[in-house]
Amino acid sequence: MESSGRVVVGVDGSESSLTAAAWAAEEADLRHAKQVHFVIVSGDPARDDEAWEIVGPVAEQTADRHPRLAVSSGVEPGAPADVLLQLADEAELIVVGSRGRSTLAATLLGSVSAKVAAHAQCPVVVVRDHRDSGAVVVGVDNSPHSGAALRYAFDAASRYGSELVAVQVWQDVEYAPVVPRMQYELADLRDEALRGVAEQLAGWTESYPDVPVRKVAQRGHPVAELAAAAEDARLLVVGHRGRGGFTGLLLGSVAAGVLHHASCPVAVVRAGGVTS
Incomplete structure (x- = not known):
């Protein structure tokens, strides 16, 4: 997908959407976007004036704080x-x-954010907290969507001047749960997963020599392990779908869980949807 240079931000006057607006403005500035557009959805034309009273000040404050950005705003009917x-x-x-x-x-809670993340062709970031420090954490699993997530994550880490932490979560699904693995078997599986991470990162580390990288292979459930890995992160990046260690990484399952549980902003990236 060719970049339009436009960052679109959904607002509704809630504290969460204002936090997202501030994060988006800073992100747009860092990525040298051409425009940031704030939109509020009004289901009642009689309340459009009230909607403008919400979105207008957000755009004005952004223009004052980020004079390089072209800032626009709008009130739209619909869902x-x-x-x-x-x-x-x-x-x-x-x-x-x-x-x-x-x-x-104009609720942007839960189901709306998940629907946008599930169906948008471009990357979607759901913001819970605005952070100016920390690593970029990315989930990897050898799928095309994982590759798109890696590209997005490396771009972000390069912009932020931060460390990139690549996490592969693996599950021992082929072993009887009543028979625990021996420690050497677990070590072998972890080493195999780490080799897989290294193989996925090889080309990216050459393209982004300025980004320090840490590789993590963790046994467990993807939602819990990714959320834990990103506890102090600046951004968590996941692919729209996955396979292997992230079996069934769909917005209705693992990624939806990450959106719900991760404390940092979460970027959901679709294969072919990353723009530079």
């Missing part, structure tokens, strides 16, 4: 997820808060 997905067709990034409120029928 929030549908509006954001339409705007995603011409965006390089969609940003939403992890929680919202139902004012103006």
Whole structure:
């Protein structure tokens, strides 16, 4: 997908969406985006003035704090997820808060954020907390979506000047749970997973020599292990779908769990949807 240079941000007046707006403005500045566009969805035309009173100040404050950015705003009718997905067709990034409120029928909570992340062609970042430090954590699993996530994660780590932590979560699904593995068997499986991580990172580390990389292979459930790995992270990046260690990495399962449990912003990246 060719980059449009446009970052689209869904707002609704909630604290979470304002946090997402601040994160998005900083991100747009760091990635030298051409424009950041704030949108609020109004389900009632009679309340459009109220909607403008919410989105207008957000755009004005962003323009004051980030004078290099071209800032715009809009009030759109319809369902929030549908509006954001339409705007995603011409965006390089969609940003939403992890929680919202139902004012103006513009809730950005849970189901809307997940729907946008599931269906948008461009990367989607769901923001729970605005952080200015920490590593970029990325889940890897050898799938095409994992490759797209790696590209996004390396780009982000390079922009931030931060460490990249590549995490492969593996599950011992072929072994009877009543018979525990011997320690040497677990060590062999972990070493095999680490070799897989190293193979996936090989080309990327050459392309991004400025990014320090740490490889992690962890046994367990992907949601729990990724959320734990990203506890102090600046950003967690996951592919839209996965396989292998991330069996069934769909927005309805593992990725949805990561969006719900991770404390840092989460980027969901679709194969072929990363823009530079």
